Amino acid sequence: MATETVLLVDDEKEILQLLSIYFGNEGYRLLTASDGEQALETLGRENVDLVVLDVMMPILDGIQTCIKIRERYNMPVIMLSAKGQDMDKITGLSIGADDYVAKPFNPLEVLARAKSQLRRYNRLGAKKATGAHEIAADELTVDTASHRVTVEGTEIHLTPREFAILEMLARNPGQVFSTEQIYAKVWNEPFMESANTVMVHVRKIREKIERDPKKPQYIQTVWGVGYKFIPTD
Structure with a gap:
């Protein structure tokens, strides 16, 4: 079972509940936030291994939140957005997101992408030393x-x-x-x-x-x- 902590950020309660079920079933420790400011506050007090971040949110949207995350943190960020245009994807990736999933999505796909990002994050030395480091x-x-x-x-x-x-x-x-x-x-x-x-x-x-x-x-x-x-x- 997984031991990493995942922060789910979305202003739609149904999406938070859905993703929480799938990530929870895999053993991840879950934190949630309904806007960017809450997400940043959570990151300031918790050790988070991966962020799943919606683009369209009140107060502080996902793009601005991702920019602020990248000013301080290196954990993987997966963006969620109802926008499926290539330019939206390029924007998300260029500001520091590691992956992008368009809504509506299959929660199993989000989970699979999260696992892939976490494996890479750990393997590349974010948390583990590999000898001559x-x-x-x-x-x-x-x-x-x-x-x-x-x-x-x-x-x-x-x-x-x-x-x-x-x-x-x-x-x-x-x-x-x-x-x-x-x-x-x-x-x-x-x-x-x-x-x-x-x-x-x-x-x-x-x-x-x-x-x-x-x-x-x-x-x-x-x-x-x-x-x-x-x-x-």
């Missing part, structure tokens, strides 16, 4: 045990998928990874013309860790092939 290059340090990234001593907040991409590249300096390889490894699903998704995440990482994102030192593009990590001297 620190990767250093110039002023950049990636600690896979604490899921912590620092640049010149300042902590940089990455989403779980951003961290996964950075760790994958940093563990293999000089090796070129195609967008297909990155997507298959980090998203743990077959590549389905998702090059733009990988590009968005790489751009976000560069904006956070590079001195000049337009002239990246750490994550370099190999045109027509993919990306590689170059440890600077």
Whole structure:
């Protein structure tokens, strides 16, 4: 049985009750909130492993809530929305969400995606040390045990998928990874013309860790092939 804590955030009581039944049956410890402000208050006092977050909510909507979550926390965030357009999905992913499920949804799908995110979160070192857990290059340090990234001593907040991409590249300096390889490894699903998704995440990482994102030192593009990590001297 699961032992992780999941925070469910939605202003529709029926959805909270439905998801609570399915997650509860799997043994997850559940917390609920009906708006973004309540969610942030809960995160401030509880240790949460995953957030399921509705987009359309009163007081503070899911987009703004996700932005504020990413200012402080690294746990996976799954967005729920009645909007099924690709642009809405891209918006959610670009602000730090790790997955997106459109309403109406099958609760078993939400549960399966949550399990996948939690497995990846734990496996990539968010909570477990894996031996030699620190990767250093110039002023950049990636600690896979604490899921912590620092640049010149300042902590940089990455989403779980951003961290996964950075760790994958940093563990293999000089090796070129195609967008297909990155997507298959980090998203743990077959590549389905998702090059733009990988590009968005790489751009976000560069904006956070590079001195000049337009002239990246750490994550370099190999045109027509993919990306590689170059440890600077």
